[in-house]
Amino acid sequence: MNESIKRLQTNARMSQVVIANGVVYLSGQVPDTAGAPIDVQTKEILTRIDTLLASAGVDRTRLLTANVWLSDPKHFDAFNTVWDAWVANGHAPTRACVTALLMKPGLDVEVAVTALA
16 A cells, blocks of 8 residues: 555645556536636646646546536536537446535536546
């Protein structure tokens, strides 16, 4: 049990990426543009996820799981339209999607993923 843990983009509160035991964990990602339409917010998040996965040496074909939080069920279909176009064909992760009150006004979606290193 002497496996190393690698942390990327770390501050006092959290790391954006943690790599341990062959798994890449990303923190929950939120959009930059609060109040933007859900498709814009989703695209911002998925672009950031691609960048963070690349920093860990993997890509979206290595996804294992995804957790999605939406501020309102009305966003579900629009979110899925962007998500479905982004997920690599044949590499869909397991996924949970729930409604939740997000921590800043105008944020309508948050996504956290894990991937195999």
